[in-house]
Amino acid sequence: MKLTPQMIEHIKHNPKYQLLVTKRSKFAWTLSIIMLIVYYAFILIIAFDPSALGKPLSDDSVTTIGIPIGIAIILIAFALTGIYVSKANGEFDDLSREVKEELEAELAKEVKS
Amino acid sequence: MKKLLTIILFATALFAGGAVEGEVHKQPLNISAIVMFLIFVAATLGITYWAAKRTKTAKDFYTAGGGITGFQNGLAIAGDYMSAASFLGISGLVYLKGYDGLIYSIGFLVGWPLILFLIAERLRNLGKYTFADVASFRLKQTPIRTLAALGSIATVTLYLIAQMVGSGKLIQILFGLPYEIAVILVGILMILYVTFGGMLATTWVQIIKAALLLSGATFMAIAVMAHFGFSFEALFAKAVEVHPNHDSIMSPGGLVSDPISAISLGIALMFGTAGLPHILMRFFTVADAKEARKSVFYATGFIGYFYILTFIIGFGAIVMVMADPTYLDEAGKIIGGNNMAAIHLSHAVGGNFFLGFISAVAFATILAVVSGLTLAGASAISHDLYANVFRRGRVDEVQEMRISKIATVGMGVVAILLGIAFEKQNIAFMVGLAFAIAASANFPVLFLSMFWKNLTTRGAVIGGSLGLATAVLLVILGPIVWQQILGFEEAIFPYKYPALFSVTVAFVAIWFFSITDKSEDARIEREAFEAQNIRSQTGIGAEGATSH
Numbered sequence: 001m002k003l004t005p006q007m008i009e010h011i012k013h014n015p016k017y018q019l020l021v022t023k024r025s026k027f028a029w030t031l032s033i034i035m036l037i038v039y040y041a042f043i044l045i046i047a048f049d050p051s052a053l054g055k056p057l058s059d060d061s062v063t064t065i066g067i068p069i070g071i072a073i074i075l076i077a078f079a080l081t082g083i084y085v086s087k088a089n090g091e092f093d094d095l096s097r098e099v100k101e102e103l104e105a106e107l108a109k110e111v112k113s
Numbered sequence: 114m115k116k117l118l119t120i121i122l123f124a125t126a127l128f129a130g131g132a133v134e135g136e137v138h139k140q141p142l143n144i145s146a147i148v149m150f151l152i153f154v155a156a157t158l159g160i161t162y163w164a165a166k167r168t169k170t171a172k173d174f175y176t177a178g179g180g181i182t183g184f185q186n187g188l189a190i191a192g193d194y195m196s197a198a199s200f201l202g203i204s205g206l207v208y209l210k211g212y213d214g215l216i217y218s219i220g221f222l223v224g225w226p227l228i229l230f231l232i233a234e235r236l237r238n239l240g241k242y243t244f245a246d247v248a249s250f251r252l253k254q255t256p257i258r259t260l261a262a263l264g265s266i267a268t269v270t271l272y273l274i275a276q277m278v279g280s281g282k283l284i285q286i287l288f289g290l291p292y293e294i295a296v297i298l299v300g301i302l303m304i305l306y307v308t309f310g311g312m313l314a315t316t317w318v319q320i321i322k323a324a325l326l327l328s329g330a331t332f333m334a335i336a337v338m339a340h341f342g343f344s345f346e347a348l349f350a351k352a353v354e355v356h357p358n359h360d361s362i363m364s365p366g367g368l369v370s371d372p373i374s375a376i377s378l379g380i381a382l383m384f385g386t387a388g389l390p391h392i393l394m395r396f397f398t399v400a401d402a403k404e405a406r407k408s409v410f411y412a413t414g415f416i417g418y419f420y421i422l423t424f425i426i427g428f429g430a431i432v433m434v435m436a437d438p439t440y441l442d443e444a445g446k447i448i449g450g451n452n453m454a455a456i457h458l459s460h461a462v463g464g465n466f467f468l469g470f471i472s473a474v475a476f477a478t479i480l481a482v483v484s485g486l487t488l489a490g491a492s493a494i495s496h497d498l499y500a501n502v503f504r505r506g507r508v509d510e511v512q513e514m515r516i517s518k519i520a521t522v523g524m525g526v527v528a529i530l531l532g533i534a535f536e537k538q539n540i541a542f543m544v545g546l547a548f549a550i551a552a553s554a555n556f557p558v559l560f561l562s563m564f565w566k567n568l569t570t571r572g573a574v575i576g577g578s579l580g581l582a583t584a585v586l587l588v589i590l591g592p593i594v595w596q597q598i599l600g601f602e603e604a605i606f607p608y609k610y611p612a613l614f615s616v617t618v619a620f621v622a623i624w625f626f627s628i629t630d631k632s633e634d635a636r637i638e639r640e641a642f643e644a645q646n647i648r649s650q651t652g653i654g655a656e657g658a659t660s661h
Contacts, residue, residue, distance in 0.1 A: 028230040054364025070215040
């Protein structure tokens with residue numbers, strides 16, 4: 001299926017398409033910004049105050065606070081991808097399918113008239 | 114300053130993909146490793162034979178017919194990304210520096226969520242075989258494809274040289290084979306996989322390798338933890354006691370100590386990953402955007418898990434290798450260098466048999482990575498340069514397939530020759546440069562073509578070229594090439610990673626030369642954005658999968 005100018009007009013003005021684009025973009029950028037903040041906060045602590053990550057977890061332990069923080073960043077990265085995929089493959093794909101169905105219905109109607 | 118420099122140089126060696134640096138001595142033949150490696154080769158050649166029968170069209174060759182599942186593709190992406198350098202290099206860095214190894218792992222991982230949120234599904238919806246398909250979607254084919262193909266070939270070649278040289282040295286140590294034989298063997302096997310089996314064989318080689326590497330690393334990490342009653346505190350306490358740096362291995366030790374280098378490295382790793390042609394190509398092997406998203410989810414999980422394992426393995430090596438004279442030379446240094454820490458640990462926890470297994474896995478790892486690179490390079494030559502630039506898209510599929518196979522053999526021969534030529538050269542800058550080019554030329558053009566309506570051909574070509582030129586120039590003027598290789602007193606450009614500067618140059622130039630472009634063509638290109646955006650958002654009109 002190739003997009004014709006007529007299809008583009010239909011989709012562009014479809015409220016569900018507009019909803020899909022705004023919602024998914026906002027969601028994707030929010031998650032991206034969370035990832036960037038987490039990562040660059042970590043890098044800037046290392047650059048400016050590395051000893052902050054070298055504090056022991058408790059008085060008699062050698063494990064430092066940097067270890068669970070580092071592992072947590074890896075887990076956060078994975079968790080964010082999971083959150084995005086579940087929402088995009090569910091809610092957003094449903095919306096996207098509805099857009100396509102409405103488009104087909106509208107095109108069929110025009111052919112008849 | 115000197116300490117910082119040595120640390121940066123070490124990090125560069127890791128970055129370089131060459132798993133083993135400097136002079137290495139040939140070791141006695143390792144029989145159990147060779148037997149297990151031969152089993153791997155026999156199995157992968159069997160798969161290549163099976164894949165060859167299913168590789169009939171150009172679509173099969175470039176994208177395995179688009180029929181790979183999200184889970185399989187996630188494993189294959191992980192297989193593409195977890196090179197011998199990240200396995201041996203990061204565990205070696207943990208062995209040497211402790212916590213700093215974790216900083217590196219995190220940098221390599223955090224690009225993946227961004228690829229998922231911003232790139233994966235658009236790429237799948239717009240592209241066919243290469244990322245140049247996406248970049249040139251509404252722009253002029255000839256200039257954009259030429260630029261994208263050059264960026265791809267440069268990235269792939271630099272990466273390939275580093276892998277070939279690293280593999281030659283690694284195989285010399287692990288198997289006792291002469292350097293040239295090792296490089297030629299790797300080259301011939303990768304040519305066989307790619308020429309006959311195309312993307313399908315390459316994908317399965319990567320999947321098998323990822324499964325072997327993950328299970329081997331899991332076994333090692335469990336063996337280490339079992340030794341300490343599954344207590345991290347006990348493992349760390351013993352490591353701090355044994356390691357000459359004691360307490361300091363538990364906190365950041367200056368791997369990235371000035372903010373400019375830290376941010377620049379972060380940009381190179383993040384945007385570079387999103388501009389690597391062999392990684393981007395993997396998104397065309399799945400059926401639709403849904404599977405493309407799943408691929409990244411699984412890939413991020415496998416890669417993150419793998420980096421946690423390498424951290425445990427590195428600490429395990431501190432305890433079980435550093436204190437054991439079996440693995441040390443007369444001077445008390447680890448035999449074969451720090452990057453051999455994981456290999457020695459495999460012997461410490463599993464004896465000769467497991468050492469052979471891990472050695473064979475390391476070899477398999479190299480084969481999988483170079484196959485993916487060769488396929489990406491050959492696709493840029495046959496699909497972008499030959500079929501779309503040289504023949505203007507008027508080409509039959511049989512002819513394009515023939516060119517892609519010739520290009521594969523050509524890439525393979527060039528990789529063997531350069532691998533041998535660069536044996537004694539300092540190749541430390543090569544993967545760093547590959548990431549810089551990917552981040553400064555490939556990524557900005559690809560990203561803006563999908564996200565920015567006002568991008569025009571003129572802006573993309575000028576900005577992308579300037580990004581590429583700046584990256585190359587700053588690497589030459591930087592500490593590694595200018596100071597270390599060319600022997601000048603002081604580097605003209607003081608930072609090892611140029612990405613912060615070259616990526617900025619690319620984005621600013623693309624922006625400026627696009628908004629000032631008032632031509633008729635530019636107007637048409639801006640108008641075409643709407644249609645492109647609809648396809649990238651909904652997948653209407655996207656390439657589908659072929660079933661066999």
